[in-house]
Amino acid sequence: xxxxxxxILVCAGTGCHSSKSDDIIENLNKWIAEEKMDKEARVIxxxxxGICALGPIVVVYPExxxxxxxxxSDAEEIVKEHIVKGRLVTRLLYDETKKxxxxxxxxxxxxxxxxxxxxxxxxxxxxxxxxxxxxxxxGYSALARALTEQTPQEIIDILTKSxxxxxxxxxxxxxxxxxxxxxxxxxxxxxxxxxxxxDPGAFMDRSVLEGDPHSVVExxxxxxxxxxxxxxxxYIRAEYPIAVERLRIAIKQAKEYGxxxxxxxxxxxxxxxxxRLGAGxxxxxxxxxxxxxxxxxxxxxxxxxxxxxxxxxxGKPTLLNNVETYANIPWILQNGWEAFDKIGTEKSKGTKIFxxxxxxxxxxxxEVPMGTTLRTVVExxxxxxxxGKKFKAAQTGGPSGGCIPASHIDTPIDYESLAAIGSxxxxxxxxxxxxxxxxxxxARYFLDFxxxxxxxxxxxxxxxxxxxxxxxxxxVEGHGTMEDISLLEDLCGHLAQNSLCALGQTxxxxxxxTLHYFRDEYEAHVREKRCPAGICKNLLTYxxxxxxxxxxxxVRVCPTGAISGKVKEKHVIDPAKCIKCNACMEKCxxxxxxxx
Amino acid sequence: xxxxxxxxxxxxxxxxxxxxxxxxxxDTTRIVxxxxxxxxxxxxxxxxxxxxxxxxxxxxxxxxxxxTGCIGVCRLEPIVEIFVPxxxxxxxxxxxxxxxxxxxHEHIVNHKVVxxxxxxANE
Numbered sequence: 001x002x003x004x005x006x007x008i009l010v011c012a013g014t015g016c017h018s019s020k021s022d023d024i025i026e027n028l029n030k031w032i033a034e035e036k037m038d039k040e041a042r043v044i045x046x047x048x049x050g051i052c053a054l055g056p057i058v059v060v061y062p063e064x065x066x067x068x069x070x071x072x073s074d075a076e077e078i079v080k081e082h083i084v085k086g087r088l089v090t091r092l093l094y095d096e097t098k099k100x101x102x103x104x105x106x107x108x109x110x111x112x113x114x115x116x117x118x119x120x121x122x123x124x125x126x127x128x129x130x131x132x133x134x135x136x137x138x139g140y141s142a143l144a145r146a147l148t149e150q151t152p153q154e155i156i157d158i159l160t161k162s163x164x165x166x167x168x169x170x171x172x173x174x175x176x177x178x179x180x181x182x183x184x185x186x187x188x189x190x191x192x193x194x195x196x197x198x199d200p201g202a203f204m205d206r207s208v209l210e211g212d213p214h215s216v217v218e219x220x221x222x223x224x225x226x227x228x229x230x231x232x233x234x235y236i237r238a239e240y241p242i243a244v245e246r247l248r249i250a251i252k253q254a255k256e257y258g259x260x261x262x263x264x265x266x267x268x269x270x271x272x273x274x275x276r277l278g279a280g281x282x283x284x285x286x287x288x289x290x291x292x293x294x295x296x297x298x299x300x301x302x303x304x305x306x307x308x309x310x311x312x313x314x315g316k317p318t319l320l321n322n323v324e325t326y327a328n329i330p331w332i333l334q335n336g337w338e339a340f341d342k343i344g345t346e347k348s349k350g351t352k353i354f355x356x357x358x359x360x361x362x363x364x365x366x367e368v369p370m371g372t373t374l375r376t377v378v379e380x381x382x383x384x385x386x387x388g389k390k391f392k393a394a395q396t397g398g399p400s401g402g403c404i405p406a407s408h409i410d411t412p413i414d415y416e417s418l419a420a421i422g423s424x425x426x427x428x429x430x431x432x433x434x435x436x437x438x439x440x441x442x443a444r445y446f447l448d449f450x451x452x453x454x455x456x457x458x459x460x461x462x463x464x465x466x467x468x469x470x471x472x473x474x475x476v477e478g479h480g481t482m483e484d485i486s487l488l489e490d491l492c493g494h495l496a497q498n499s500l501c502a503l504g505q506t507x508x509x510x511x512x513x514t515l516h517y518f519r520d521e522y523e524a525h526v527r528e529k530r531c532p533a534g535i536c537k538n539l540l541t542y543x544x545x546x547x548x549x550x551x552x553x554x555v556r557v558c559p560t561g562a563i564s565g566k567v568k569e570k571h572v573i574d575p576a577k578c579i580k581c582n583a584c585m586e587k588c589x590x591x592x593x594x595x596x
Numbered sequence: 597x598x599x600x601x602x603x604x605x606x607x608x609x610x611x612x613x614x615x616x617x618x619x620x621x622x623d624t625t626r627i628v629x630x631x632x633x634x635x636x637x638x639x640x641x642x643x644x645x646x647x648x649x650x651x652x653x654x655x656x657x658x659x660x661x662x663x664t665g666c667i668g669v670c671r672l673e674p675i676v677e678i679f680v681p682x683x684x685x686x687x688x689x690x691x692x693x694x695x696x697x698x699x700x701h702e703h704i705v706n707h708k709v710v711x712x713x714x715x716x717a718n719e
Contacts, residue, residue, distance in 0.1 A: 006662075009617070086664050135610060144600045148600065
């Protein structure tokens with residue numbers, strides 16, 4: 001690769017890719033050729049910058065100009081102005097970085113300044129499809145040192161002392177897990193990576209694999225060396241085509257460079273890595289179901305113990321970690337356990353990535369030190385709820401987690417604090433809800449998801465989730481009774497105690513936590529047949545108030561002909577015909593339509 | 597991959613290429629070439645190319661080559677300005693490829709300002 005004076009980095013993560021970042025790359029290259037700038041500037045595709053709401057993102061170095069919401073047609077201006085003439089394309093600059101005549105660093109913006117990137121350290125900086133760039137940023141140096149200078153036990157000790165805990169959600173100490181797998185007797189052992197990210201709204205693992213696949217590959221080789229395994233598997237869902245492709249390229253390059261295969265670094269250590277594609281079943285994120293699926297069987301869990309560290313893949317001791325956990329490991333080995341131990345809280349060390357979604361201005365990917373408060377994440381980094389709406393709650397841990405209400409917004413985010421308020425860290429999906437979200441409806445949505453995803457092997461989960469969902473349906477439709485609520489609570493306990501795996505055990509969490517913090521909303525649905533947020537259709541009635549001037553706009557937009565009235569006179573809605581589609585409310589310019 | 601040395605070699609080679617993407621820690625020397633119409637007409641493009649080439653050949657870390665618009669003394673173009681952190685900027689005028697290479701060698705590598713090429717000596 002020749003040296004050029006300018007690099008144009010274009011985000012090629014899934015978010016920006018779906019807003020045509022590949023066309024931007026194509027156009028940039030076309031204009032660079034046209035302007036004969038190919039000796040001076042180079043286009044590089046890179047991983048997620050995190051601020052997906054502003055995508056597609058293009059960053060031009062050495063200036064570090066951060067262009068947001070770039071369209072393929074903007075490529076011409078970027079090349080002709082910025083590259084050829086050295087003038088910033090001000091209209092595309094991210095607002096917060098604009099200064100009178102120059103730009104301020106992107107790292108000083110609200111979105112980035114509270115963040116600390118360890119697992120995402122290379123995302124948005126390197127080209128994930130080019131191993132040399134990973135190496136340039138200290139990649140594979142931890143592996144080189146480990147293989148040539150450190151014993152497996154030394155590596156495990158470093159991890160144990162670092163305090164790293166599983167990022168898949170449960171938070172089991174990683175060092176201890178490695179120790180178990182190391183100590184388990186057996187000649188053949190396996191290393192596996194859980195990249196079956198299934199929570200609605202979570203995309204941390206996908207972004208790590210898309211932006212920095214080599215960090216996971218390196219960590220898995222390290223794991224193989226530490227526990228004495230020669231074969232590894234990455235279990236990744238087929239719905240992540242870009243991540244699968246980048247991982248495939250990474251494995252191929254690692255093989256060419258001799259990081260995978262026989263006699264790695266001339267030490268005689270041998271390790272190979274294979275990809276196993278999952279069909280997208282949520283239950284396969286559960287470790288025993290995942291292992292069963294890798295073996296080629298139907299993805300169903302089995303009872304533990306024996307734990308995978310003792311009896312896992314093909315009946316052999318198996319070490320299974322999550323993508324984000326692995327991505328932290330090369331960093332810890334390079335920088336020492338002391339550096340990692342310094343970040344975070346007493347029991348939760350390091351950083352955690354969150355996928356911010358829902359009612360939030362800056363939808364995207366953020367990595368913050370453990371112990372950062374929810375307020376910092378939602379208000380400072382996330383920019384609050386759009387339209388100045390009031391923050392109501394955040395859902396962590398997806399269908400297995402719970403909600404954190406606005407009253408707990410100053411809770412530090414770490415494993416213990418979240419568990420204490422009835423939620424959980426989860427894998428990192430963080431769905432923000434504002435005053436327009438109905439909490440009963442949210443609980444119903446997650447139950448609906450678990451009903452779909454229950455594998456059906458054990459009765460409590462198969463039938464329990466279905467019954468819970470039916471009860472919630474009854475409540476949102478306005479036929480619920482107070483007995484239904486207590487029956488619901490009863491079922492929650494049964495599911496949590498009797499289900500075979502974590503899917504069923506944690507399925508009641510969304511219901512339990514919304515019942516705990518928003519019981520009044522459940523009771524409003526049951527007692528008053530009213531949905532306070534105005535979401536549950538069956539409990540809504542639309543009416544027209546005196547502000548109506550008779551403009552007939554609503555009449556024309558109503559799909560069922562439910563609205564009638566004379567021109568310039570107040571109109572009325574026939575509730576028998578109204579399907580509560582909200583079209584009239586959106587159309588009315590005079591706030592004359594009311595729902596409630 | 598046989599050894600750590602090989603790994604180091606790849607790292608150093610690639611680092612040279614991607615250094616410009618690293619966050620400026622305030623220790624970057626900037627070579628700024630005037631690239632407005634006047635500069636380009638006077639031959640700034642080959643000067644810029646020579647700067648990039650020289651920085652590459654010498655594996656200079658913490659040196660970036662950028663461009664700027666018209667500095668205002670069009671008759672003295674091509675103009676190259678060197679910003680060494682903590683020092684006053686130096687403006688070189690009427691540059692060509694050969695002079696650019698000389699400036700990088702003497703000013704940036706050996707820290708000696710090439711006085712005869714500066715704007716002061718030419719006014």
